[in-house]
Amino acid sequence: MMDLLRFITAGSVDDGKSTLIGRLLYDSKSIMVDQLEAIERQTKNREEGEIDLALLTDGLRAEREQGITIDVAYKYFSTPKRKFIIADAPGHIQYTRNMITGASNANLIIILVDARHGVVEQTRRHSIIASLLKIPHVVVAINKMDLVANSQDVFNNIVIEYANVAKALDLKDVTYIPISALNGDNIVDRSVNMDWFEGNCLLEHLETVHVENDINLTDARFSVQYVIRPQTVELHDYRGYAGKINSGIYAKGDSITVLPAGLTSRIKSVEIGGDEVAEAFAPQSVVLQIEDDIDISRGDVIVKSDNLSPVEQELEVLVCWMDNKPLVPGNKYFFQINSRVVRSVVKEIEYRLDVNTLQKDYHPSQAVLNDIIKAKIKTASPVPYDSYKKIQVNGSAILIDETSHVTVGACMIQ
Amino acid sequence: MSKYHLDYLGQLESESIHIMREVAGQFERPALLFSGGKDSITLVHLALKAFRPGKIPFPLVHIDTGHNFQEALDFRDELAEHVDAKLIVRKVEDTIKLKRLTEQKGKFASRNQLQTYTLLDTIEEFEFDACIGGARRDEEKARAKERIFSVRDEFGQWDPKLQRPELWNTYNGKIHKGANVRVFPISNWTELDVWNYIRREKIGLPSIYFAHDREVLEHEGQLVAISPFIRLDDGDKISTKKVRYRTVGDMTCTAAVESGASTIDDIIKEIIATRTSERGETRIDDRVSEAAMEDRKKNGYF
Structure with missing residues (x-):
């Protein structure tokens, strides 16, 4: 089954972030010929030399004029295993809010570290944000390995250095990958220049990182968005509560409590797209019908009576x-x-x-x-x-x- | 893999339905902007699933440039009747007459930019506070930066530098009177996702999406349908080719692609193999400048 992974890339242009994204898109054939041609045209317009893959992600005129990323851009690619949504956010401190915006929906963060400089202030800041937002999976991509002679020692030292940061911030599931975004080493294909590295290359890791457990299926929470009342002859008394299951599983017959009022009832039916189902789970959008005629409106939260929220x-x-x-x-x-x-x-x-x-x-x-x-x-x-x-x-x-x-x-x- | 895990289309669908319901829950007078293309047809399908067994709680609004494909118009009327939705049509032709707008001249004179006037007038006429559209972020680089809830001022203008941060799945639809929000529920879908969803859900489409014989003019590598709306000159190369449409817009600014794909499966195979983007291959209107879309959006365009 092909599923979905949302990730954010943290780093600045200097760290090779745009080159990394460009490489993932290009090598997975997600950049189209006309888009490349457009970049070439722009590069000529600006009287610069080589093709600048950053132009692919800088979508606004002001960004292209100033040569910086201001806002979060979303990019998409897929492989037969997964669809990927990249939130490409600027890395400098004055854009912390944009990074938090991009990180808010991410399952995974790629933190770029320049192999020549190791863990720097920006690395710590991005890691702190990952920790505050509880991003479940972290990849530390140690970039520009070609500039340190693909040295295993350099890589190992940065791993040791970062492990302290990760421990202090309580970051779970941290994976380290030595890469060269410019040369494509360990991005889509394993590098022949770093045969000492035994882990997966970046794309393999992105394709296989286990995201199923990122969703809480234990504590059921359902926020009512809209009340469906057809008021037709056949459906005269129908009242359905439409919303998305934020967490947990809901089934017909479950005892429920409506918060904040605290009224209780049972689930009469769970429906998806008009069809009744036995049960439904996060993050499905469903309609719940309730046994009793109690007052429920938009913004109320329906939980299981044996597992209330504060x-x-x-x-x-x-x-x-x-x-x-x-x-x-x-x-x-x-x-x-x-x-x-x-x-x-x-x-x-x-x-x-x-x-x-x-x-x-x-x-x-x-x-x-x-x-x-x-x-x-x-x-x-x-x-x-x-x-x-x-x-x-x-x-x-x-x-x-x-x-x-x-x-x-x-x-x-x- | 656990049975409690959604595949990517299931996740995209659920996100889009959530957005549709936020619109219905937050706004007093929403509308769905319907173009007749596959993306807005997908929106109608999602809206049906979002509100069953109720009806779609907002009208479908079509801004008719007068340059549409007849097949798309017929499909529009049948669909609106079939799903029992209210259909509002406003014609660019009428705005041109009423406001004495100047039409573009030239070979492929397009009403694409004039649509904005009719759209803004329609929003004002019905006091729509939210307009749902089928734009996707993978289409174009300015769109890649636009929010799912995109606030427009009373002139319909988009200000890319003053966009509200959009966090988690929390959508802030608070606006001042006169302003409106453009909402894009399929922002995170790609062209291929839409086609895969159409296949999975067995969604019907106008016939022009599938291979058919058509008289076309070859112009700068693009195939433009022969219609009363374009100017033919001496030396124009006209031929009948087997084509289909990858996007459906106006006859003047949407190009056909040569194709023998007669089923959804064939089309998906073609799209996987193609190395040209949807808009790049078929949209004559995007070629004006590198910021063509950003500029149109700032002026109130979809």
Whole structure:
């Protein structure tokens, strides 16, 4: 069965990130002839020499003019084993919010390390972000091995150095691969220049990394998006609750509790695309019918009665601040968790996290663009949730500015 | 592999249905922009699956340039009737007359850019606050950067530098009155994904997607259908070829490809083997400049 892997590449142009993506796309035949020709034309327009594969990912005029990646671009390729979605995000510190955006849906992160420089500040920052967002799989791609004579010692030393970082950040499933993106070594094919390396090449690893367990199938959470009421003669009393199963498995007959109200009932039927099924699981989009006629509306969370989620009004959250206007304690925002939107106020900023060193700066007066802070948020009404660590999909939320309506913060509930 | 694991098409489908339902849940007056092409036909199929046993809770809106393939128009009418959806058609021709717009001149004079006027007028007329479209990020590099919920101001303009961050599967559809959101549920699908899904779900398509004989003009390597909408000059090379369409847009700006593919399986084989992108092979309108799509989007285009 062909499945799906979403990954993010972290690094800057200097690390060979664009070259790596270009190589994956090119060698998997996902770049088309006319797209290559367009890149050649642009390269000539800009009076430069060689074909610049970065032009493939830099989609906006401003990016091409300035020669930098500003925003997240999504790229797609597939092999007979998997479809891949790449979030290509800029790596510099002033684009932390873009990286977090790209990382929020990723199963895997590729952290690029320049073999000549080893673990540097940027490597630590990207690893910290991977750890905050709980990306389940990490690949440390040690690039430019050709520039260090494909030395096994250099590779081993970086592995030892990074293992300390990974341990400190509690990163699980870290895989190290020595590569040369420029020459294609250990990307799609195993390198003949590094025969000492016994692991899989990058593409093989991406094709086989085990992602099934990334989804929690134990704790059932279902957020109601929309109530289906056909109100026709045949379906006069039909009420179906449409939503996506965020985690767990739902079956006919299950005892359920509707949160935050706490009303209980049983599942009358589980339907997919209009057809009844025996059971359904995350991340399927389904419709649930409930035995009793109880009040359920958009934003409510249906859980199993033997496995309730917490319901609170005061939440401790890690926030990545994404707006030019600073966040000051006392500010009010809309708080959106899945399909539930409530008003909220930021009570207190406990600390600001230095994303390069993990050091905590306690009780700062405000948070500015790209800051990551720990804060206390109070919501206007009780919110069902889980910790981000336990169930990512039910522990992530956004803050929305009440007047501009812009998304200004990314929250991970602790 | 566990029975609780979705394949890639199942995951894409579930994501798209989730997005459709967010639109229905968050907006008061949404609409589905229907072009008659395979991507918008796929959207209709996804919308049906999202809201069964209910009906699709928004109308299908077609901005008719007057340069459409008859086969696509017939298919549109049959589909809307079959799925019992409300169909709203607004004609570019009427906007041209009403607003005295200047039409492009030349051999393949296209109404592609004028569509934007009719689209914005239609959004205003019905006060649509969300418009669902079938654009995909693999189509074009400006689209690769666009959000799934893409906010447009009251002039319909897209500002690529002021896009809202879009995290996890949380979609922020809050807007000011007069603004609207363009929503792209199949952003993460590729051309091949769409075809594989069409095969899996047995979705019907207009006949022009399959190989047929057609009188075409060969122009700069592209095959343009002979129609009253293009200008023929002396020396034009016209011939009848076995062709099919890889994308369906206007007759003036969509080119055919030579093909003998008469089934979905044949088409999928062809697409796997091709080394040219969908838009590159068939879209005359993208060749204006390297930022042609970005510029049109900034002006309110789909």
